[in-house]
Amino acid sequence: MEHRDSPSSPAAKKQSLGFRIFKGFLYSLFFAVILILTLSIGAAGVVAGYVASLVKDQPVLSKADFEKKLTGWSQNSQAFFRDGQLIGQLRGDENRKIVTAEQVSPYLIKAFIATEDQQFYEHHGVVPKALFRAALQQVMHSSVTTGGSTITQQVVKNTILQDQSQTHERKAREIFIALRMEKMFSKKDILNAYLNSTYYGKDPNGRNMLGVEAAAKGIFDVSAKDLNLAQAAYIAGMVQRPNAYNPFFADDGSTLKAGKERMKVVLDRMLKTHKITKQEYDQALAFNLQASLAKPKPSAYEKYRYVMDAVEKQAAEALMKVDGLDPAQLRKQGKYWATMEEYRKRVLTGGYHIETTLDKNLLDTMEQTTNRIKFAPPANIRVKVGPKGNRKWVVKKNQLQQVGATLIDVKTGALLAFVGGRETKVNHALDYPRQPGSTIKPLLDYGPALDLGLITPETKIKDEELKAADGTGKTYKNANKKYAGDVTAREALAKSLNIPAIKVFRMVGKERAFSYLEKMGFRFHPYDGEASAIGGLTYGFTVQRMTAGYAALANHGQFNEPYMIQKIIDSSGKVVYEHKQKPVQVYSPNAAYTTTDMLRDVIKNGTGKLIGQRIRGYDIAGKSGTTQNQYDVWFIGYSPRVALGVWVGYDYNKKMYNDTVAKEAWATYFKAIMQSDPNLQPKGERFVALGVQ
Structure with missing residues (x-):
């Protein structure tokens, strides 16, 4: 029977060791041939044949191609309040901010050079000796590895190839491209690319860290320029095994322990290569690294x-x-x-710098005020779901009564603050159209009629039974199911009577009436008819759009498109977008002022008198609104400087038994806003007809 050595026998170990040495020799010889062929000027034909066969899937890049790869970094954009305060960084799986070598701690550069590539400033892309040593260590499964890739090679791997495989073909392409890159770019360019392309795992908030600035902020909550020696050495040590040395990767502290051991290796190399003094070395080892780690903190998306x-x-x-x-x-x-x-x-x-019109103080005030408003308790709502023809009833449990509110500067259309809702994904202020109810009357009925000279505030209109013009026999009714007889236009608007509003709409005519809304960017359906005069539209409108319409009345009839983005600056500092006002004269100044004056009566003795009772010292005009089934309740009001719109309802249709909640919310918001910023609307300032002092 033939005897075979067991895997653990001395003979087998000797044979295995010999094989690994031979394999290492072949592996090193393989790369030696590539280097010789690539570097040899006289071997162009051979390179074109042999080396090209190894890199056949890698196109030969021009300098422009390299530049695009090395400088076309993606980086996170940031948003700012109107006073320049940072709102936060826009979301993304990756956290990256571009820096140059001059913008990081000198300790970090020294740590990288000492650890990753001591001959960085001398070699031409690769270091043959280091490459051969690394190859032998790999095949021999050495417990100590020194790494064979230069910083240039690592840049190629991270940015050009984006391939972490360990195949001979990939390594051949890496070497070939690294040598080519060194001929085209300075060491400074390559180092900058390295600083911004290295991956460091996830920060304590779970976002990927790309580049040293993201790593410095994510691991130690400091800028890369402010890293001390211990922190710089720790980050430099993470390059080869980012997860293994990431202090947040393991809850038991094992990766932090491993990272600190790796940091000591980096410090040893820095001392050995005279990058630091013995005193600096000792101080770095004594530094309490754990205490300096970044803490998880709420992102802008949470707040x-x-x-x-x-x-x-x-x-x-x-x-x-x-x-x-x-x-x-x-x-x-x-x-x-x-x-x-x-x-x-x-x-x-x-990597954009995005400036908004939002006021942090007002935004926080409105959000805090929302928590003080007395909304209805959570409700269970029975709704039909599923495709048409196969729908079924389900109960949506514990649905919160929702709110959407917007505060707009009447002179510019700038959105100063808003409330998107209560624990919901839907933005009820900016993105959620709802039926406007009677809040549409000043914009679609009375405003146009006054503008066209068809009525005055004292025009008599009979409030009586009125049949729809579509021949269906439908009869329009007021909310109280009663008719008031002859009333003035002023009285009809103050009391929100439906019949006079429809009659005024008929005077104006559908096409002319809707042309006013069209000038202000309102979207409506071609089949929307006279029921729109009292809020019966196909689509409905957002709170922001409705508030902007009322802002036009306060602004002498000039409409400004509501906006939140003031300016966008790209990563190079160039302004790529800046908001330009393009006011549209929708109503004549006289018609706008007269409509406003009529809406003052809503506050004094009409459907909005609750506002007048609670708000003293301010000249306010506005209008309430309730939809037919009382699914939506509104109040939109304005002063000479700001317009505030509030909608209250549910995400699913449910009758609102308290139709005053929007008015109560409006009064609460307005008082809080004025207390927060008294200069926003000085007390005593009054609406003035244009040209009248």
Whole structure:
């Protein structure tokens, strides 16, 4: 019987060791041949044949191609309040901010050179000796590895190849490209690329860290320029095994322990290569690294989720306009959402500085005030779900009564603050159209009629039974199911009577009436008819759009498109977008003032008198609104400087038994806003007809 050595026998170990030595020799010889052929000027034909066969899937890159790869970094964008305060960083799986070697701690550069590539400033892309040594260590399964890739090779692997495999072909391509890169770029360019392309695992909030600035902020909550020696050495030590040395990777502290041991190796090499003194070395080892680690903290998406989502969307639309695209036309063509996703990604990864019109103080005030408003208790709502023809009833449990509110500067259309909702993903202020109820009457009925000279505030209109003009035999009714007889236009609007509003709409005519809304960007259905005069529309409107319409009345009839993005600056400091006001004269100044004066009566003795009772010292005009089934309740009011719109309802249709909740919420918000910023609307300032002092 033939005897074979067992795997653990001395003979087998001797044979295995000999094989590994031979394999290591062949592996080293393989790379030696590549280097010789690549570096040899006279071997062009051989290189074209042999080396090209190894890199056949890798195109030969021009300098322009390299530059695009080395400098076309994606980085996170940031959003700012109107006073320059940071709102937060826009979301993304990756956290990256681009820096140069001059913008990081000198200790970090020294640590990288000492640990990763001591001959960085002398070699031409590769170090043959180091490469052969690493190859032998790999095949011999050595417990001590020194690494054979230069910083240049690592840049190639991270940015050009984006391939972490250990095949001969990949290594051959890496060497070939590294040598080519060194001929085209300075050491400074390559080092900068290295600083921004290295991966460091996830930060305590779970976001991937790309580049040293993200690592410094994510691991130690400091900028890369402020890293001390111990912190710099720790980060430099993470390069080869980011998860194994990431202090947040393991809950038991094992990766922090491993990272500190690796940090000591880095410090040893820095001392050995005279990058630091013995005193600096000792101080770094004594530094309490664990105490300096970053702590998990709420992101802007936790505190300002509605804001950050809105910034993404509106910044994307701003960039669409820069590129000559019209979001409204894209909607009609069915291309809006596909285009939006493309531009949203650009916003998230473009490294933009996005300035908004939002006021932090007012935003926080409105959010805090929401918690003080007495909304109805959570309700169970029975709704039908499922495809048409196969729907079934389900109960949505514990549904919160929702609110949407917007505060707009009447002179500019700037969105100063808003409330998106209560523990819901839907932004009820900016993105959620609802039926406007009687809040539409000043914009669609009375405003146009006054503008066209068809009525005055004292025009008599008979409040009586009125049949619909569509021949259906339907009869319009007032909310109280009663008729008041002859009333003035002023009285009819103050008491929100439906019949006079429809009669005024008929005077204006559907096409002319809707043309006023069209000038202000309101979207409506072609089949919307006279029921729209009292709020019966197909689509409904957002709180922001309705508030902007009322702001036009306060602004002498001039409408400004509501906006939140003031300016967008790209990563190079170039302004790529800046909001420009394009006011549209919708109502004549006289008609706007007269409508406002009529809406003052709503506050004094009409459906909004609750506001007048609670708000003293301010000149306020406004209008309440309730939809037919009382699913939605509104109040939109304005002063000479700001317009505030409030909607209250549920995500699913449910009758609101307290139809005053929107007015109560409006009064509570307005008082809190004025206490927070008294200069926003000085007491005693009054609406003035244009040209009248």
